[in-house]
Amino acid sequence: MKKPYVKPSISKIVEGMPSKFGFREVVDPITEIDGIPVEKLIKEYGSPLFVFSERTIRVVYRQAYMAFSTRYPKVQFAWSYKTNYLDAVCRVYHQEGAWAEVVSGFEYDKALRNGVPGDKIIFNGPDKTREDLAKAIKNRSLIHIDHFDELYTILSLTSELEERPQVAIRVNMDTGIYPQWDRFGFNYENGEAWTAITRIMMSDKMDLVGLHTHIGTYIMSPKPYGVAAHKLAQLAKQIEEKWGHRISYIDLGGGFASKNTLRGAYLSGKDTTPSFEQYADAISQALIESGFDSYNLPVLFLETGRALIDDAGYLLGTVIANKRLADGKRAMIIDIGVNLLFTAFWYEHEIHPAKDVPPYLEDTTVYGPLCMNIDVIRTNVKFPMLEPGDHVVIKRVGAYNTTQWLQFINMRPNVVLIDMEGKVHVIRERETLETITSLEKVPDHLKEIGLSDTTENN
Amino acid sequence: MKDLAISKNGFVFNPSTGESFRTNEVGRLILEMLQEGKSDEEILERILEEYDVSKEEAERDLLEFLNMLKFYNLM
Numbered sequence: 343m344k345k346p347y348v349k350p351s352i353s354k355i356v357e358g359m360p361s362k363f364g365f366r367e368v369v370d371p372i373t374e375i376d377g378i379p380v381e382k383l384i385k386e387y388g389s390p391l392f393v394f395s396e397r398t399i400r401v402v403y404r405q406a407y408m409a410f411s412t413r414y415p416k417v418q419f420a421w422s423y424k425t426n427y428l429d430a431v432c433r434v435y436h437q438e439g440a441w442a443e444v445v446s447g448f449e450y451d452k453a454l455r456n457g458v459p460g461d462k463i464i465f466n467g468p469d470k471t472r473e474d475l476a477k478a479i480k481n482r483s484l485i486h487i488d489h490f491d492e493l494y495t496i497l498s499l500t501s502e503l504e505e506r507p508q509v510a511i512r513v514n515m516d517t518g519i520y521p522q523w524d525r526f527g528f529n530y531e532n533g534e535a536w537t538a539i540t541r542i543m544m545s546d547k548m549d550l551v552g553l554h555t556h557i558g559t560y561i562m563s564p565k566p567y568g569v570a571a572h573k574l575a576q577l578a579k580q581i582e583e584k585w586g587h588r589i590s591y592i593d594l595g596g597g598f599a600s601k602n603t604l605r606g607a608y609l610s611g612k613d614t615t616p617s618f619e620q621y622a623d624a625i626s627q628a629l630i631e632s633g634f635d636s637y638n639l640p641v642l643f644l645e646t647g648r649a650l651i652d653d654a655g656y657l658l659g660t661v662i663a664n665k666r667l668a669d670g671k672r673a674m675i676i677d678i679g680v681n682l683l684f685t686a687f688w689y690e691h692e693i694h695p696a697k698d699v700p701p702y703l704e705d706t707t708v709y710g711p712l713c714m715n716i717d718v719i720r721t722n723v724k725f726p727m728l729e730p731g732d733h734v735v736i737k738r739v740g741a742y743n744t745t746q747w748l749q750f751i752n753m754r755p756n757v758v759l760i761d762m763e764g765k766v767h768v769i770r771e772r773e774t775l776e777t778i779t780s781l782e783k784v785p786d787h788l789k790e791i792g793l794s795d796t797t798e799n800n
Numbered sequence: 801m802k803d804l805a806i807s808k809n810g811f812v813f814n815p816s817t818g819e820s821f822r823t824n825e826v827g828r829l830i831l832e833m834l835q836e837g838k839s840d841e842e843i844l845e846r847i848l849e850e851y852d853v854s855k856e857e858a859e860r861d862l863l864e865f866l867n868m869l870k871f872y873n874l875m
Contacts, residue, residue, distance in 0.1 A: 344849075344850060344852040345850055345851050345852065346851070346852055347826065347847075347851035347852050347857075347858070348825060348826055349826070349861045350823070350826035350827035350829075350861055350865040351823065351824050351827055351865070351868075352812070352821050352822070352823040352827050352831075352865065352868050352869065352872070352874075353821065353822055353823075354819060354821050354872060355819075355820040355822055664864075666864060666868070666871075670867075670868060670871035700824070702824055729857070
């Protein structure tokens with residue numbers, strides 16, 4: 343009986359260089375997702391493969407909703423389409439009660455297609471065409487005005503349309519964070535926001551129903567949200583004092599961090615990311631203390647995307663090869679490139695083997711399959727030895743990857759959803775050569791390329 | 801190579817440089833056979849006799865391991 347084989351390895355012990363805080367260095371395998379073996383998923387649906395857990399989507403959504411609704415009586419979430427606009431994913435959020443938050447005509451039409459009523463769509467963003475705006479006005483969608491040119495376009499449309507536009511303005515402000523986002527909306531401190539509000543109120547051609555802000559992205563502290571909520575509440579109160587007009591909602595946007603670790607961060611995101619309760623505390627406290635009549639509190643809208651979906655998404659892949667770099671360091675090539683895992687540019691994604699492996703770990707750089715130097719999934723991650731054909735699981739990939747992914751060098755893979763009963767559904771089919779070429783057209787003079795197969799003549 | 805102190809639990813000490821290394825069971829076997837002056841072919845044969853592994857995989861891993869030893873100036 344022969345002994346089980348483990349690849350021979352040797353690594354230098356460097357004195358005075360313990361792991362960060364002496365953490366135990368263990369890479370646990372992820373062998374299944376919601377009870378479905380990773381091997382089975384890859385066998386049936388191919389590799390790479392995006393996997394979404396409907397259970398995680400619903401559980402996390404309910405945690406977030408609970409955190410806010412137990413602290414503030416009127417809360418409404420709107421699902422941020424740009425974070426993940428796969429129809430199946432959006433519909434899970436809509437079933438949970440979330441409205442739609444869109445930033446383009448394309449996303450707007452997708453929300454309508456998903457059955458979201460027009461008056462439950464929030465239309466954000468700097469790029470809304472005249473046609474987009476006309477459609478949104480007719481559907482009584484909530485239009486969040488980004489700039490004066492948009493405001494005047496809406497004003498000009500009011501002479502053509504019967505419906506009164508339901509609008510809010512996007513306000514940017516100093517909340518104590520750096521960098522301060524000032525490219526979207528109207529500034530609070532320099533009075534621009536007030537000018538826009540005045541223009542809307544004086545026109546008497548549209549209904550100012552809300553105030554919106556989105557202070558930034560991946561905000562690791564709840565405090566700026568408290569500042570933002572306070573400033574919007576003050577604006578709302580000024581509007582009420584001056585015009586006797588009551589704003590029906592205050593929208594704090596999104597930007598809550600997920601538990602991913604940002605590149606270069608010293609501590610793990612799991613330890614540093616605020617909980618939904620902490621964000622909710624800061625926001626609801628600021629609103630409640632703003633002195634609104636308690637019977638007429640504005641509805642609190644939230645458009646958080648990343649913090650809701652990141653945990654529900656996994657990316658499964660396969661090891662293509664192992665090699666040694668010029669400095670002796672280990673490199674592993676997998677079939678997941680940065681074109682699929684766009685967020686690899688921002689995060690130190692957790693990567694796990696998909697089977698039990700010997701506990702020996704070695705500093706490894708994980709490369710994608712693209713013929714590009716930038717195609718790096720992780721640098722210097724302690725990782726066990728895997729062989730070509732073995733599988734890996736990358737965690738927390740639910741946000742932005744299936745919207746910002748690129749079809750590049752290869753086709754994009756299947757995306758599946760594991761439902762509440764553990765049944766697997768393909769929610770986006772893998773692309774084929776036909777998917778790509780069906781959009782291409784070859785001019786007549788390029789149809790014949792004139793190269794003949796010379797091997798036939800030999 | 802001959803001076804290397806190799807412990808049973810995979811701790812390797814190079815007295816000429818003061819450097820320490822960690823290796824695993826198969827790594828230790830290779831190091832010990834190298835110290836005995838065995839050739840690459842003999843080492844490969846021994847691995848195939850003792851362990852459940854294909855020739856291709858063992859050969860590839862041995863090559864990589866020997867490269868690592870060169871990189872660490874151990875041979």
